[in-house]
Amino acid sequence: MLLDYSQTQKLLSKYNIPYIKSEIIRTESDLIKFSKKNKYPLVLKIDSKKILHKTEIGGVILDIKDKKTLLKSFKDIKKISRKYKSNIIIQKHINGINLIIGAKKDLTFGNIIIFGLGGIFTEVLNDTSMRLAPVNKQEIDSMIKEIKSYKILQGYRGKLVNIKKIQELILNLSNLIEKEDIQEIDFNPVIVNNKEIFVTDAKIIQS
Amino acid sequence: MQKLFNPKTICLVGATDRPGSVGFGIVKNLLQSKKKIYFVNPKKEKILNKKSYKRIQDIPENIDLCIIAVPAKYVIEIVNQAKEEINNLIIISAGFKEIGGIGERRQKELEKIVKENNINLIGPNCLGIIRGNLNASFAPATPKTGSIALISQSGALIDSIIDKSLDKLYGFSFIVSLGNQAGLKIEDFLEFADKDKKTKVISLYIEGVEDGRRLFNVLKQINKPIVILKGGKTDLGKKAVSSHTAALAGDSKIYSQAFKQSGAIEVNSIEELLDVSKALAWEPKIKNGIAIITNGGGAGILTADYCNDLKINLPDLSTGTLWNLRHKMLKTYSASNPVDIIGDADSKRYRDAINAILKQKNINGLIVIQTLQIMTDCLENAKIVVQAKAKYPQKAIVCAFLGGKITQKSIEHLEKNKIPNYSDPIRAVRAMRGLIK
Numbered sequence A: 001m002l003l004d005y006s007q008t009q010k011l012l013s014k015y016n017i018p019y020i021k022s023e024i025i026r027t028e029s030d031l032i033k034f035s036k037k038n039k040y041p042l043v044l045k046i047d048s049k050k051i052l053h054k055t056e057i058g059g060v061i062l063d064i065k066d067k068k069t070l071l072k073s074f075k076d077i078k079k080i081s082r083k084y085k086s087n088i089i090i091q092k093h094i095n096g097i098n099l100i101i102g103a104k105k106d107l108t109f110g111n112i113i114i115f116g117l118g119g120i121f122t123e124v125l126n127d128t129s130m131r132l133a134p135v136n137k138q139e140i141d142s143m144i145k146e147i148k149s150y151k152i153l154q155g156y157r158g159k160l161v162n163i164k165k166i167q168e169l170i171l172n173l174s175n176l177i178e179k180e181d182i183q184e185i186d187f188n189p190v191i192v193n194n195k196e197i198f199v200t201d202a203k204i205i206q207s
Numbered sequence B: 001m002q003k004l005f006n007p008k009t010i011c012l013v014g015a016t017d018r019p020g021s022v023g024f025g026i027v028k029n030l031l032q033s034k035k036k037i038y039f040v041n042p043k044k045e046k047i048l049n050k051k052s053y054k055r056i057q058d059i060p061e062n063i064d065l066c067i068i069a070v071p072a073k074y075v076i077e078i079v080n081q082a083k084e085e086i087n088n089l090i091i092i093s094a095g096f097k098e099i100g101g102i103g104e105r106r107q108k109e110l111e112k113i114v115k116e117n118n119i120n121l122i123g124p125n126c127l128g129i130i131r132g133n134l135n136a137s138f139a140p141a142t143p144k145t146g147s148i149a150l151i152s153q154s155g156a157l158i159d160s161i162i163d164k165s166l167d168k169l170y171g172f173s174f175i176v177s178l179g180n181q182a183g184l185k186i187e188d189f190l191e192f193a194d195k196d197k198k199t200k201v202i203s204l205y206i207e208g209v210e211d212g213r214r215l216f217n218v219l220k221q222i223n224k225p226i227v228i229l230k231g232g233k234t235d236l237g238k239k240a241v242s243s244h245t246a247a248l249a250g251d252s253k254i255y256s257q258a259f260k261q262s263g264a265i266e267v268n269s270i271e272e273l274l275d276v277s278k279a280l281a282w283e284p285k286i287k288n289g290i291a292i293i294t295n296g297g298g299a300g301i302l303t304a305d306y307c308n309d310l311k312i313n314l315p316d317l318s319t320g321t322l323w324n325l326r327h328k329m330l331k332t333y334s335a336s337n338p339v340d341i342i343g344d345a346d347s348k349r350y351r352d353a354i355n356a357i358l359k360q361k362n363i364n365g366l367i368v369i370q371t372l373q374i375m376t377d378c379l380e381n382a383k384i385v386v387q388a389k390a391k392y393p394q395k396a397i398v399c400a401f402l403g404g405k406i407t408q409k410s411i412e413h414l415e416k417n418k419i420p421n422y423s424d425p426i427r428a429v430r431a432m433r434g435l436i437k
Helices: A005-014 A028-037 A067-083 A137-146 A163-179 B022-031 B072-081 B102-116 B155-165 B186-195 B212-221 B235-242 B252-262 B270-282 B297-309 B319-325 B347-359 B378-391 B408-416 B425-435
Strands: A022-025 A042-047 A060-064 A087-092 A097-106 A110-117 A128-132 A182-192 A197-199 A202-206 B009-013 B036-040 B050-053 B065-068 B088-091 B120-122 B128-131 B134-137 B145-152 B172-177 B201-206 B226-230 B265-267 B290-294 B365-370 B396-401
Touching (some): A060 A067, A110 A163, A137 A163, B022 B134, B065 B072, B145 B155, B186 B212, B265 B425, B297 B425, B319 B347, B347 B365, B365 B378, B396 B408, B396 B425
Parallel strands (some): B009 B065, B145 B201, B290 B365
Antiparallel strands (some): A022 A087, A042 A060, A097 A110, A097 A182, A182 A197, A182 A202
16 A cells, blocks of 8 residues: 555654655645745645656656746646546755665565666666665665766766765665565655755555 | 484485486495495385385384485375484475475475474485485485585586586585475575584575575574575576476575675576685685786786776785896786786796785785796696795685696696686686685
8 A cells, every 4th residue: 555645754754754845735825825935946746646657647847946837837737636636745846866765575585775866877777776674884885885876976077965864864764664564665756965865755655 | 413414324215226216326325325224115125135124113223314215195104104213304205395286285294294303304305415425315426525515406406516526626515405495494504504614615506595584694694605606587597496496586686685795605607606616615715905927918918807897906016026026027027917927937937926926915815827838837837836825825826727638737736735726717706706805
């Protein structure tokens, strides 16, 4: 069973895993309220237990920079949410490098942690590293350095990222999968930059 | 388990003198060991002039090890009737879990009997075991003794490895064919090998385990080096697995990661399994940082390339080393690592280079390459390597004396003195990789 938005929020905060500031919205006034409290750019996306790949159905609108675009995007995404009977979520947009961090319970080997860069690095090039959980700091360090695209995290083209934040997040995820009755977790993407790290989308399947 | 591997009295149920049968194979192998052997076969009075007993219970002595090689349908009854007499048991017979259905039910029953009666069981559906001169298997020959423990989920692979090893100089501390693991499991033998004084390195062939986490935890605790060859890595291989030993093959990437994370060395072929095991049986484990000495530029370059691929460091020669070599080498020698001492190198040049380089502190291992030139004295070079090994026992020396007929004698001299030699630089480099902590 897939966890819903509020169950996900609750579980992540229990293990100190930072989730990007988000809210479920229903009306235009919810939308405006959020946009006033949190600065642009923003993101709108649908949230449903049934939909695993929301990007493919146009269910994610990134980098909304002003009120006009926000209102227009809201109208667009409402159509999709009606069609799939799903919630709409608004969240802050942050810039950085996309990561995929996940965990699963393997039938033979038990808890396993996976790490890689988002997008083609993982999906096309299969450039991920894996460890049997629980992992200690040393193992986390080696699994981050093991991927071929590690150079990108080190500051290729001047984009530096805070590797310590990645380490913390993996350690917290390792605690979570060891203690909770969870079958599979996908944080995709996790966005990291030189200051902060946030999970911006999570798919969690309960045992 | 000590008695299982070192029994004084053995009985074989299903003993026969019928040529070509499994029972006869075991009879022949058992008779070569210096143990007290009893045969059991209700249809025979005598086998090869030796008395044959009707039942295990009729044997007038306590039996340390019982071997059963009769059709599967009789096995449960035999074990049940003699469960008081049996402590250690090897069931060779096939026809259990691996065939499903009735076989699966037989195995369940067997598991129950051995558990309730505290019997150490190897098998069923296995080749048997070999320990020293005890050959309790139907393998085609008894291999030399040595310090490699071979634990395999495939019996047939053991047969081929034994044959391959017969004209080589390495040997085995024990060999066990796991079969269906209805009693003793892979982890039990790993723990036995770790404590066993005769074993220096553990070689493992596995296809799949049901509890990977248990294997991982045991692998982590073993102190001796472990070399693993895993079968069933592709979907095609997996089909062969489920009809082979009825184990479920897990996702191969997780297996590889589990091996790596536990500190074991995974290899990709039978040849590499033996190459790396041989090196670990004879050489010490070392820190990264080795040198290459060669009398052929090409072979040196290839070796350096392989080292780079496998992340083996080649430290620069120190000023001290260069100073020691300054008058001893030709002007044209390459004063770097790999050290090319030039094709016309005589044995003295080999000796000078080897001694100067092994003296350098951050060089922990050495690959000595020899290509055969008309002035090359192979045997003398081998003797020099052996002497260097005696002088620097804590450093790892691996050789690639490349060639054939002319080089053969020198290779034998190296290996008699426990210096591994390989016929190709890639094999030498992979073996060296296995020695690096």
